[in-house]
Amino acid sequence: MGTLVEALAGTGYVADRSLAVVLHLAGSLELPVLLEGEPGVGKTAVAEALAEATGARLVRLQCYDGLAAHHALYEWDYARQLLAIRMAEARGAVGRDGVGPSGADRGGAADLRAEVFAPEFLLRRPLLEAIDPPDGRPVVLLVDEVDRADEEFEALLLEVLGQFQVTVPELGTIVAARRPRVVLTANRTRALSDALRRRCLYHWLPYPTRDREVEIVAARLPGAAEDLVRRACELVDHIRNGGFRKTPGVSETVDWVRALTLVGGVLDAATVRETAGCLFKDAEDLIRVQGPDGRRLLREAGVA
Incomplete structure (x- = not known):
């Protein structure tokens, strides 16, 4: 724990032993940390300092009322997909009716579908970015102000953090090769579910002395x-x-x-x-x- 305190101090974050113990245990047990406290006590800064101290990349998901799954997980780049379809039509690889140029052969349409639902057209949002980082670096996932999101999103978060995997119907299931370190923060604007609390190590961050x-x-x-x-x-x-x-x-x-x-x-x-x-x-x-x-x-x- 002393080493972690020193590493955090090297980033400019002064942590006490109780916080360092929670962060150390969370890393060893591969469990999320839930930090609660009044606004301005430095909850977000904990994740930022932890990422810097461990050489990880910080991935931040800012929660808000109405946050939808596609904003947190992934969505397809529809504009680029449409452009790819138009280019395929211009090449004659597929007809405007979605079938191959021969009318009976649908091979061209199948190939086009595989092409436009390729990984390069996938827009990776924070949760997927943390589970499957493109550069392979370790990740600290910050889910900031989770209490601002609604209960539906909280249920989604439980599912993702429970398995650390995301299923993209067109590509299959993407499983984390290395679990990210997860820090959730909350200002107590609403009560979080017991299910979420049970899956986390909890720490109350008070105003400092x-x-x-x-x-x-x-x-x-x-x-x-x-x-x-x-x-x-x-x-x-x-x-x-x-x-x-x-x-x-x-x-x-x-x-x-x-x-x-x-x-x-x-x-x-x-x-x-x-x-x-x-x-x-x-x-x-x-x-x-x-x-x-x-x-x-x-x-x-x-x-x-």
Whole structure:
């Protein structure tokens, strides 16, 4: 586990031992990892760092409401298939009625069908891309925000991840020669099925402690002043406990420290007001932090 922690740290991702254990076990047991947590805690970054640390290719499937099977698995390139048919007709290899040039011989039509349903006309979407990578490299499959997809897609995902194979009627069944490492993320916008949870190793990713966030920001921004990083993380910690509607995540902290560095590396009340849009992404929160609540937070965090 220590080696994996070091490998992830080399990519700029600071992981604790509990996360490293889950990732290590998932790789050894060839099981997916389900990461749940509030938006912005770094769930997506786990998959990105894991791919970089292991030398794998990251394949990402971004989930959304209404995600259909053909967007996740595969579809045929109909425009190129139609062009191939038209070219075959122009050569006289097949007639417009779909049969061979002799009218009785259907060999030309059969050959054309095999030609237009060849692998080069197959558009590989993320799930098929991960199961059968064209370059043979190991793959980390990121199924991002799986809770945004509907239950029908979740059932499809269970089927694919259960066997790590995809059946294309025109080509046959494609089986993974090497199973990809799979990371699923969820923000708890809806309850995931027990069936999906049982097939995964589970890890809850909380907001980092103040000291760990200092480590994370310092790793992401090695040029930032140490004192600035520490004071900024202290203020963010106070904000997270301040009852705001949209709590800033780690990515917002990193962006904010980067912005503070660009405006002179000074953290005071004036720069907090000027750069508040880096942390707050809700109008009510932005208004509130400019008022008495904001002044109280600054006093508590020792920001003049």
